[in-house]
Amino acid sequence: MSNNILVNEQFGFRDNVSTDSAIFKLIESIFSAWNNKEYVTALFCDLAEAFDSVSHELLILRLEFYGIKGCVLNWLKSYLHNIKQKDVLQFVISPNRLLDGEIVRHGVPQGSVLGPSLFSVYINDFPCIINNISYTTFLADDTNILVSSSDRNELNSILFCISKWFKIISCY
16 A cells, blocks of 8 residues: 555554654644643553454445555455455364354454555544544554543543544444
8 A cells, every 4th residue: 555545643554654753743742732721631542353343345445435446446355355264173182173164354364464554544534533633643553542622522522523433443
């Protein structure tokens, strides 16, 4: 995936940015809010099994939105669709048994070159919905959100938007 597709808030999987850059921006945002005498709320999210939760259907829609079309989109669809996963049960007394494979409808391959990039595209729109009073940093599947405002009601509304977004991507 091209770096220019990913939002500036993504500090993983991009050239010339690092965890140091992300921490510096986060601290800078905290001090700026304090200097403006604003309330500050920070959320530090580590999405459990994040790469496994990616909806193939929603990912394809997002890839199309970012301009991935034609042969490349078809190749990515074939890469993701009709993947079967098989589980091996190990028994102490009897030999191992291979269960029938099931089609996987969620998840991007971990340990692959494409997996992190596809996940980044999947969560890429998140900062856009809350950037008016927040600062977001992504480090792969770790999400840090700093919300600041002089109005507590505004803080509550942004926390509601955050909650709603996470519910949408986890229930798609």
